[in-house]
Amino acid sequence: MSLLENVRTSAADAFDAGAFSDRLRLAQSAARTLATATTAVKNAALEAIAHDLIEHVDDIVAANAHDLERGRGSGLADGLLDRLALSPRRVHDLADAVLDIVAIADPVGETARGRTLPNGVHLEQVRVPFGVVGAIYEARPNVTADIAALALKSGNAVVLRGGSAAERTNAVLVSVIQGALARTGLPEASVQTIDGFGRAGAAELMRARGYVDLLVPRGSAQLIQTVVTESTVPVIETGAGVVHIVLDESAREDWAVEIVHNAKVQRPSVCNAVETLLVHAAAAERLLPPVLQALRASGVTIHADARATAIFPDSVPATDEDWATEYMSLDLAVRVVDTLDEAIDHIRRYSTHHTESIITNDLGNADRFLAEVDSAVVMVNASTRFTDGGEFGFGAEVGISTQKLHARGPMGLPELTSTKWIVRGSGQIRR
């Protein structure tokens, strides 16, 4: 039987509240089993999933071809189609990413803090899984495998809403994952999709208080905004990146050229790519020509303020809108500032608090930048492209949190856990 037979599209179905609640109850029940599963059992399940993804590569690519065809028919943008596409090579990459997570330490059961009180009561704060983690995302089938694997390793059940554009692909991926889970003795409901419930299902997921312990949105700014404002379950905002690099007066030219080029050009469509360059006036004449020339040679359009244009005329005029734009393309906004304070003020006003980097040889300025810029990741003399769960050594990543509650920056396994206080006494009462 082809896995495709299990796949339905959502459009024709009315929302079935009873069936939806059943899914969430199954997820809760699976979460209880996963919470006490050993690392060995969870790793065996991940290995089975990686194995089965490769075994079912044809089914997965065939389902993906359907989604791609529908996407082209409905005029999906090229960038989204590229994200949606799964070649056999990309399916192997997915399987490799799952195997990478086997090697990462299991955070569950770790002691975060502990002490014995004067009365002999022993306190221990231990890491525990959240329980049921929800994810709402768009047209990114790799997220299905990544989040499922991270959630399993950290002892959580997941309920996935991957969006209509990738519905067939995700249905097959989830079906493959569930088969692997069943074979290793873990509940199939550990990983479920609610794509079959359509938009109503996504709306219900956002309000499933008491069933969903954590909801992570990944995708466009609009999708994230909707999830953040409409959810009553706890949400971690993963964010858009209006990312800044500051070229300080003392910046080395070679580092400035290489880091800005890497941060803009290596992969412009991702959130850790730089969008705005701020240059100290005293270094603008020295640094802007080589830095911007290298970018122009790679096809980057420079959106420059008047002072930068005067130094580097091969640019278009920047408007106020440019400072607030996450281009996700070969475009860069450039502004000349008179002081480090002016640069920090600009960042305060326009940053999405994702990543900012300063290129400098001035220790005092580096320290001020690191202390005063309020972003998830602040850097000195390094490319903003390093803000990434893989680069940080977390294995895959759930997303990059731009909020301050619970997790900030790339989210790996520990960020998918909560804690619990364990108190052991011998008859103590409070005086």
Add this chain to the structure above:
Amino acid sequence: MSLLENVRTSAADAFDAGAFSDRLRLAQSAARTLATATTAVKNAALEAIAHDLIEHVDDIVAANAHDLERGRGSGLADGLLDRLALSPRRVHDLADAVLDIVAIADPVGETARGRTLPNGVHLEQVRVPFGVVGAIYEARPNVTADIAALALKSGNAVVLRGGSAAERTNAVLVSVIQGALARTGLPEASVQTIDGFGRAGAAELMRARGYVDLLVPRGSAQLIQTVVTESTVPVIETGAGVVHIVLDESAREDWAVEIVHNAKVQRPSVCNAVETLLVHAAAAERLLPPVLQALRASGVTIHADARATAIFPDSVPATDEDWATEYMSLDLAVRVVDTLDEAIDHIRRYSTHHTESIITNDLGNADRFLAEVDSAVVMVNASTRFTDGGEFGFGAEVGISTQKLHARGPMGLPELTSTKWIVRGSGQIRR
């Protein structure tokens, strides 16, 4: 000049959106100063606050007398009036609580994790303040001083909404605190009240995304529910406590009697007091008579299921509603269960995930209880009254979180911080 002259009541004023935004901007600006304030400066401010609270004890008690009189006139319940009341003695207790926080370690700047990547890039995850912390609470002036002191020590500005019943008291407290801050060179706007903006101010605070980094509700279940469902800013739910104690088959009689009595009678109006007792059938005949007799002697009404009533007739019949009730009074629901599984199932269904304790001498049952009960604090052979920031050694507490995101259980200083990744390179780019 009496501090009372500064105090207005909210009822007559229309909501002034501009003035409200100004407050939030002042809070943000104060937060920037506090974020880099040294521990020595913050401690000096706390000492000044403690000093000034005692110096202004008469003003505080006079303002409180107004609030109490108005409360009595509007028929406020005795329990609320008791929480609202500030005697000179209680003002001294507030000042002592502020001084206690001086002695607690400052979490800001602590390194949570760190490593150097193979390419030489150094990563460090450090604790930083949230920024602006909001608090919405009711008729508890002690919360004003506690949260202000905890927020200051952890480098956060606070915006307080303490409710109309305590409005004059809180206005004087905030005015005293602001005077002490000004004297130590910290911004007065580090601690502000928005009581003057009435209910509209509370509603705006819940939606002040980008201005408020964390909002903590404290008070009735209804208040907490409103804040959780209506807020678009990140919230930590502090919760109601339908707290359980399980008497296992092997429970020691003396521990059972003392712990249940302590957990119910010592202070029945608080969230860590026990509300439901579950007794293993094989121990019910042995344990219920002495345990319940001791409670009856202290005036506790026993709401018993049929099997418990058969053993201890001096009780009233329990209904389904009793299992879900946080009495906060000298009432206790009692049920006989046949197995530990039945006890855990009961807790799963009715617990608010605050605190649960088992009295047992069976190691296997203790371990199962600790692992399978999904509450902020799980205990063996100890009174549930220990779930408390003071008892845990945190100084005062912001509240007791019953959610899993960011903080769980009593919240002290580290729970008022976020983290930030600091990345130091020497020209590295991503390959």
